Amino acid sequence: MLIYQHSRSGRRATAQAPLQTADLSAIPKRFRRQQRAELPEVSEMQAVRHYTRLSQQNFSIDTQFYPLGSCTMKYNPRGCNSLAMLPEFLARHPEAPADHSQGFMACLYELQEILKEVTGMQAVSLSPAAGAQGEFAGVAMIRAYHDARGDKARSEILVPDAAHGTNPASAVMCGYRVRETPSGADGDVDIEALRRLVGPQTAGIMLTNPSTLGVFDRNIEAIATLMHEAGGLLYYDGANLNAILGKVRPGDMGFDVIHVNLHKTFATPHGGGGPGAGPVGVSERLQPYLPVPMVAREGEHYHWLTEESCPESIGRLSTFAGNAGVLLRAYIYARMLGGEGMERVAEYATLNANYMLKRLTDAGFDAAYPERRATHEFILTLQRQAKELGVNTMDFAKRLLDYGFHAPTTYFPLQVPECLLIEPTETESREELDGFIEALCRIKQEAEEHPEQVTGAPYNLPVKRLDDVRAARELDLVWRPDNN
């Protein structure tokens, strides 16, 4: 039910201050609205109940296990949020002079230093306001590097077929042509195919390691050597950093530039539609091109690095220092964990994924890469169930909702048919993991004995199967009460 359907003319929230008619005489008539705004007219109680009911119908990390692969839906400590909301942070005006912002700038400076250490890069800029913006900044720096050397022939960026869709999009936004590199049967980049694609036209490669296939690419050093010998650079998509935090560093693998999704790994919820933060880290040769502003320290004093001090910078991605609230939460989280805690994040994220993979394959599910150990996530393929029982991955996913679990990622990565990409994260208890495993096993049994029970799911939710085809074909973003 929409809130407009509760609306009755003249109804208002009586708990608020008495109604006053505002004096609009100072606003010229031509700027004033001629018709009433089409806002719902409801009591305060109705508004509270309406939105509370909606929130109860939602699945969220606060209410359900949420193993959405490639999204790292983990618990974000409330303490990080409380500290980031201290009034001294919240009330700081973005144009406040550096002298009045030393505490805030000290946090950002230390976060830059922590991210340098975690990623093994030479320098970090925090300003990109999301993962995709971090990617854009990263590729723009690769471009700036080649341009500064007068190396104009490099027109291509290589992207593995398992990559997130944002990778090729970022490369195209920076004016590059995208060449897709295939994955081998074991999930690693097919290095012979890569060798054929690399040449003087190659500006760089964008890799996620561990990859979206849930495996750590064992050839990464060979790939780095191959690229560097050809004069290309390596871009690291930090989407799966949770798996390697404190264990292995992209800088040590040979990467030249990286972006980190603070809103996945560092205490800001992911998948909520923002805000995010996608800081970029670079090796020495890309340092001059980092986006501004950044924070520098001289003695005990912090100051901003801007266009004047960094003339070769690719420029600004946002007016100020990125999403300050997200950066502060990340800083607090990193300080709470320390180096030792970060290692535990990677260890438990990986242990939980491997525990689930083992139990599920023992129960008769097919792993997409059976000979490989999982990283922080793994892929099952339900191709056999789809073929033999007529119950596909989407049916399993919908039925999981009835059992009270958010479904894993479905049908991604694209090259694994009928796949479920499962990422438990480090913050779930063993009981929670077992509950999910048992639910999947029961659904498999249902599919074998009464397939229609699964293909007809969900049964316990306010809405059943949605018509996503019609929603995409007849896109309607402007809902109005009068034409419905």
Place this chain on the structure above:
Amino acid sequence: MSDIPNELRYCRTHEWVSSAEDGVVTVGITDHAQDQLGDLVFVELPEIGDPFEAEAECAVIESVKAASDIYCPVAGEITEVNEALMDSPELVNDDPYGDGWLFRIAITDEADLDSLLDADGYQEVLDA
């Protein structure tokens, strides 16, 4: 079992090509491709007059599952695009070899057609 008409030529990337008429061929995606993609919701076609090399990305089709690039099967210049797909992308699902065609291209070298797969060859790709 997907439909693979004998009179057409095919690419490994699941495009089909008609035989040339006055140097112009029609291009679409195969029944297998539309089945794998699921219901199409959007098709982005090239501009008339655009030149393409063989295997160059020349169009994009989007289903509820994924967005996929279409590779130009042969080198040439676009002469016509299927405007009906703008409003009715489902034509590709309903009739991939007929009303769901994507574009027509004036082929640079008709010998290029010989390097494409025939129906049996494409069937082997699907069976592999």
